[in-house]
Amino acid sequence: MILDGVDVTSEQKVATLASRIRRKISEIDLLINNAGIYIEDNLEQLSSEKLIMQFKTNSIAPLLITKALLPLLNHGSKVAMISSQMGSIGGNESGGPYGYRASKAALNAFGKNLSIDLRKREIAVFQFHPGYVDTDMTKHLGVISPAQSAQALVKLIETLTINETGTYWHMNGTKLEW
Numbered sequence: 508m509i510l511d512g513v514d515v516t517s518e519q520k521v522a523t524l525a526s527r528i529r530r531k532i533s534e535i536d537l538l539i540n541n542a543g544i545y546i547e548d549n550l551e552q553l554s555s556e557k558l559i560m561q562f563k564t565n566s567i568a569p570l571l572i573t574k575a576l577l578p579l580l581n582h583g584s585k586v587a588m589i590s591s592q593m594g595s596i597g598g599n600e601s602g603g604p605y606g607y608r609a610s611k612a613a614l615n616a617f618g619k620n621l622s623i624d625l626r627k628r629e630i631a632v633f634q635f636h637p638g639y640v641d642t643d644m645t646k647h648l649g650v651i652s653p654a655q656s657a658q659a660l661v662k663l664i665e666t667l668t669i670n671e672t673g674t675y676w677h678m679n680g681t682k683l684e685w
């Protein structure tokens with residue numbers, strides 16, 4: 508089933524999406540929150556509009572989508588937040604992109620919090636860096652293909668269990684610093 512035309516920043520569209528999905532399927536084994544945006548907003552280019560847009564898409568939308576689809580998540584279900592290593596506060600050594608970095612750090616915080624709230628229902632939540640991927644976002648400068656990134660992520664997600672819920676991973680299988 509493919510449902511297109513969804514704007515993840517629209518609460519109304521997300522609610523409609525969730526009810527359409529609920530009509531078609533009864534359970535989600537793996538929910539991957541992948542949609543994201545990157546806006547150039549170095550110190551000279553900052554604006555509240557660019558910052559807010561990135562928080563809406565990269566942090567708030569994955570949280571609200573997960574909430575909307577919670578009725579379909581059960582014991583053993585997994586939620587994968589496609590974050591970025593640029594969201595690592597401890598790993599930040601180069602500054603720059605304020606909205607992207609902070610919105611992914613906020614996504615990590617939401618995901619960690621969700622993992623605690625959902626642990627008792629045995630729903631696991633993980634954050635991932637997908638690698639430097641050859642996509643529009645990287646202006647096709649990325650060093651791995653989307654297929655390579657997706658395959659590595661799926662393999663990693665399969666190995667992770669509820670015992671590792673609330674953790675943050677590079678697609679190469681190493682744990683990332685918050």
Ligand SMILES: NC(=O)c1ccc[n+]([C@@H]2O[C@H](COP(=O)([O-])OP(=O)(O)OC[C@H]3O[C@@H](n4cnc5c(N)ncnc54)[C@H](OP(=O)(O)O)[C@@H]3O)[C@@H](O)[C@H]2O)c1
Nearest residue numbers: 513514515516541542543589590591638639640642643644
């Ligand atoms: N590429 C990398 O090296 C890299 C590194 C670290 C993290 N990431 C993360 O990986 C994820 C995928 O990135 P990408 O490289 O594939 O980026 P991309 O080429 O720019 O694609 C972004 C995707 O997100 C969707 N999207 C953006 N805003 C949306 C909205 N409001 N509603 C619905 N869909 C929306 C886009 O849909 P449309 O095409 O319909 O606009 C598109 O499918 C993002 O979360 C990104 O932050 C990527």
